[in-house]
Amino acid sequence: MRNIKLIIEYDGKSFNGWQKQPNKLNIQGEIENAIKEITKDEEINLIASGRTDAGVHSFGQTANFKTENDTIPIEKFPVAINSKLKKSIVIKSAEEVDERFHSRYCVKSKTYRYIINNSENGSAIYRGLEYHIPQKLDVEEMKKAIKYFEGEHDFKGFKASGTSSKSSVRTIYKADLRQEGERIVIELTGSGFLYNMVRIIAGTLVDVGLGKTKANDISSIIEAKDRKLAGKTLPPHGLYLLKVEYENK
Numbered sequence: 001m002r003n004i005k006l007i008i009e010y011d012g013k014s015f016n017g018w019q020k021q022p023n024k025l026n027i028q029g030e031i032e033n034a035i036k037e038i039t040k041d042e043e044i045n046l047i048a049s050g051r052t053d054a055g056v057h058s059f060g061q062t063a064n065f066k067t068e069n070d071t072i073p074i075e076k077f078p079v080a081i082n083s084k085l086k087k088s089i090v091i092k093s094a095e096e097v098d099e100r101f102h103s104r105y106c107v108k109s110k111t112y113r114y115i116i117n118n119s120e121n122g123s124a125i126y127r128g129l130e131y132h133i134p135q136k137l138d139v140e141e142m143k144k145a146i147k148y149f150e151g152e153h154d155f156k157g158f159k160a161s162g163t164s165s166k167s168s169v170r171t172i173y174k175a176d177l178r179q180e181g182e183r184i185v186i187e188l189t190g191s192g193f194l195y196n197m198v199r200i201i202a203g204t205l206v207d208v209g210l211g212k213t214k215a216n217d218i219s220s221i222i223e224a225k226d227r228k229l230a231g232k233t234l235p236p237h238g239l240y241l242l243k244v245e246y247e248n249k
Contacts, residue, residue, distance in 0.1 A: 001066050004077060005097045006031075006046075008061040011088040013128045013237055017054045018061070027052075027089060031063070034084035039069040049103045049110065049244040053196075055236035057129065059113075060092075060243035064103045103244075109173060111189040111242040114202040114234065119182035130183065131202075131238035137209030139179050145208040146175045146186065148218035149201060156225035158201055159194035160233065168194055168225075177205065184209075187242070196233050203231030 008031070016024040020032070032044045048063040072080060077094035085091070115130040117123055122132035149172050156168040174189040186202050204221065207213040213221070213231070221229045 001068055001099065002070065003064055003066050003097050003099045003101055004074070005062065005064045005095045005101060005103070006077075006081075007092040007094075008058060008063060009090045009092050010058050010061065011129075012052060012055050012057045014086075014088055015054065017056070018048055018051045027061075028063075030085060030089060031081065031091075032065075034081045035065060035067075037084050038072065038080045039067055042067060042069060047103045049107055049241075050192075052239075052241055053236050056239045056241070057237075058241040060111075061241050062103050062244040062246075064097065064101060066099075101246075106246050107192070108245045108247045109189055109191060110193065110244050111187060112193065112198045113240040113242045114186040114198060115238050115240070116184040116186070116202070116206070117182060118184050128237050131234055133206060135210060137184060137206065138211065139177070139184060139209065141211075141215050142184070142205045142209045143177050145205055145213075145215035145218050146177045146201075148215070148222070149175045149188070153222050154225055155194055155197055155222070157221060157227050157230050158197050158204075159227070160196035160200075161227070165194055170194065170197070199234045199236065199239060200227075200230050200232075202238070203234045205231070206234070207231040 010027055015027050018027045020026050020029040028046055032046050035044045044065050046063050046065045074094055074096045078091040081091045117130045117132045118137050120134050152171040154169050159168055171191040172188055176187045178185050188198055208215055
């Protein structure tokens, strides 16, 4: 039995998220069907590092599956799978890994990116790939604010209702914000993220940029653990899973 690790890029706007669902277009199902076709109807269970919501994109989703197929060389898997996929999903690489490797349970850290277009009129071409805010944001204050999220915190106030996680304690290893022309790029690297956590943090940073919240109020908002004190949940189309890192391959 071979254990195959895939790095996957996708444009999420046409999909109802990663997870396989009946009668709904999803990324997991599309890739499983493609693999099944090239392995001659072998049943495939594709395990991702985590689910992404409807509309969320990825540059580096990681997933693995096990196969008894021993005829396809590892370097041929991406080409073979991509030939069966929609153009909005691309297998970037494939690697044969230890049988104990599990895309979700072996995660060391994940990095997410949120992109805000802060121009007056937005973009016609990239409108489904970034969130447009026409009001001028104070980027310097947002840069100060994002640093308060670094470290281990209870992020109870930064998760959507209905989250099944037993603990809301997470560690943010690195939190950065930069301006690239008319765009503001938020990047967070952490041990893991609660449901909608990145989008709520991004919404809170927007409140700072608009002057509704002060940068030095972030600590007290985190400590309060009250969802009502944090910003709104920004839309999914500005969010990207950038990369996933592992302790062992």
